[in-house]
Amino acid sequence: MTFYLDWRASVSLLGTVVKYLALTMLVPLTVAVVYGDDIWVFAASLVIALVVGVALERLDDEPDIGPTEALLLVSLAWFGAAAVGAIPYILAGYGTESTLAYPINALFEAMSGFTTTGATVLGSISVEDHSHAIMLWRQLTQWLGGMGIIVLMIAILPELAVNGAELMQSEAPGPELQKLTPRIAETARALWLIYFGFTILLIVILYGLHLTGMAPKMNLYNAIAHGFSTLPTGGFSTKADSIAAFSGIVQWVFIPFMVIAGVNFALFWQVLHGEWRALVDNPEFRTYAGAIAVLIAVLSFVLVRGAAPPLEIGGVTTGLTENTIRQAAFQIGSLMNSTGYATADFAQWDPHAQLVLVFAMFIGGSAGSTGGGIKVIRWLVVIKSLRRELYTTLHPSAVEPVRLGGRIVDEDAIRGIVVFTMLYILLFFIAALFLSLDSARIGYELSVLEALSASLATLGNIGPGFGSLGPFGSYLDFSPISKSVMIFLMWIGRLEIVPVLALFVGGLEDRD
Template identity: 65%
Template sequence: MRLRTDWRASFALVGTVLKYLSVPLVIPVVVALIYNDPLVPFIATIALTIAVGHGLELLNPEPDLEVREAMLFVAISWLAVAAVGAVPYVIAGWGTGSTLAHPVNALFESMSGFTTTGATVLGEISLERHSHAVMMWRQLTQWLGGMGIIVLMVAILPELAVSGAQLVESEAPGPQLQKLTPRIAETARILWLVYFAFTVVYIAILYGLHLAGAAPNMTLYNAIAHGFTTLPTGGFSPEADSVAAFSSIVQWTAIPFMIVAGTNFALFWHVFSGESHRFVRNTEFRAYTGAIAGFAVLLAGILYVGSAPALGELGGVTEGVVENSLRQSAFQITSLLTSTGYATSDFATWNSTGQVVLLFAMLVGGCAGSTGGGIKVVRWLIIFKVLRRELFTASHPEVVRPIRLGGNIVDEDAIRGVLGFSFLYLVIFAIATLVIMLDASRIGYTLTPLEAFSASLATIGNIGPGFGSLGPFGSYLQFPVSSKLLMIFLMWLGRLEIIPVLVMFTGGFWTR
């Protein structure tokens, strides 16, 4: 029996990724110098990253990636990056009593960051205990993971251009890869350029609101921190009250940028290229914005008539106040549907009617080619069209009826891929829910079915907050280590959309 996958080539390129990870680690070093924070956590991580990366590169100085090697490279890269990203947390937390001093907690926070999940093991006290530099690194991990680490590597590394299409397809969220130019490396650069531009614009607007006196606590630090986590639909905030800590105008400003983050970024490039009609004609985008509008209007009505309590300083809903109901509903629906995970209200305290609406929004997800998580709108469209076709052909068996999306016929192989992914997603989600409940009962931790359900959905869907104790102002700290390790796996699985990870656990992937 011989190995058919050249793991040395894959791991060598993982080493290259790790070496380049040392570059963004300079940002928290600069923040540490500004705020007089400890430098050791980041200097040590930079040295470790370069050393490990160089060592892995020696495994194969001239790596060549085929399909299997590309999938292995993508999956292991994300795991390795999350592991390295946890190192500053462990070093900074050592001896301070921080929850992040525990390696599993640190890995949970790091994986949540890079996969833009936004689930956290930090509570209000833990957030205040960490330095500005550590918190900025926490924010930066989400920005790096948003558009995709491998997409970035394809954009800047010539040696990855040959296998670029396979790499980007393995990492990019959604069932299809849209090439904007004949060269995949150029496409990767375009996507990152659009992503970077929106981030800069959003940061400038937030800080502009601060300078205008409309957002007193939206300092330059906070503006950058939230810019790093809004466009990647991440949801981390250095504030314990998330976006509820800021004025209503900040909350209104965040909504369109979360919608942008959940949109296929390729559409924006077409707009910048003078093809604005692509937005109007794009079936997925119309369904996506329609879902946000529909859910938001429904929830606004529920909140207006008093289905949620007034929550005072947490930015809760006051029944009968139109602006507040509209803002809370629009914000929470957009945040959860796009998997951003920000909060302006503790929706875990709302009644079941409001929570059910939010739960359905969590299941939708963003568009393919966006930074949003979840199943994705395009997959839901295909599933509904397949169901409608089955109902039609049941009474018209002689008719051949292809599935069309935006006027184009969807290939039957693509349809099978969508159905296969959706089935795996729901099965893994259901099994994980059961395991989380059993594991909690093993240690005597009281966990309701809704909390277990939302924990599984929030991690595999890269959404972040759940319900009950896992609400937007709660944390995942109380779970046993085994459950946290499972959720780390779910976040990894969900970000890479299952197949690139699960395929490594099949015998046919490794042997001839």
């Protein structure tokens, strides 16, 4: 079967996205003016992005897109956003020894930002060597990508709202898009308003702690910067020691907001509209909250047994102390929904503690959240489907539908979830093998655990891995080829694999 593709319509709308994305550089440009550094970098970047956006926009005066064009637009928009995001890094690094001066490193950092992965090529030492404007742009890319670039554009641009449902379905994390209002543009605005509200609330609390003297390092700049990277489950920090640089009370504040970011934002909309039991009645939320609680308890038990060296950054002391529980709660809250913040160097913990963290990474957040990973709802459907297969093996004549929250799950939806899960696991292992072989080719020592964690951290948009790729480590030493593969993994992982791969299935012909 041949599918016809009007690529000009998709690329034209991509130009619209790039044009408006360029305007977001006014935020770091303002910061550059305030601090007096890198003003020309963001002024030039803004102009370059605007020119490119306008040029692409003129390819089609009246773009009309269908399902195939929607897939192409969403895929191109995320890659285009990363390309735009890399421009300030390259310009700021030009003529310096910054690792971001190299285009592959700049693209890696930008893709990691927009896809809210949080993997970095900067390293713990060089993070604080960059200007306030560059660091805030790094944080802002995560906030823009958290709820979705296309969702934002649908909320503000009428030309995209016409085909908004198809676009949001292609971009939204999870197997199902929940329409909150009769108009898809209103749904997009509702999601972004909730997202914006939680971001502002976190910034106010963090800066309030600073004003009371309980968080001396959490000034207004740091409060805004970390607000930009918490709700999108991004994980970038302006500090080399991540959240370990801040006081214990600040770390406790981050935990509930990281958990909130992994919840389906549609549930918050329902609660705000009087449906008070929306959270407790939702099977995915109950499983998500239960999994977090159980994993925190398990990790706390492992840490009590002395799984972490007490003298490391954010290290834990033996015994059931407040610090031990905080370390367990923070790391689980961060890694299960792919935030990637850290208050301890868990790369130095023993294998039992690391195994708990890997398990949390594989679960992921909820559908409709900003979290990455496979997603809780998919695991629920897969487990219930496996139980059904075992039951029908014993009772061949029985008709046993898969139910979730009292509703029968459509068989097409089950098939789609199983296909996604198998593709995810297959890509994970193939990428890990490739990264291991390519690292051996260049003489870079990469253990099996590090290769597996690099693949999982980028495909699942998680960020930190283990070993040299831990929360205070860096992806800098990988070859350009391996970095390109991980850029692809972050891109395809954020779009949940299928929309990107679907473009390569079957024949695609230009409508003209």
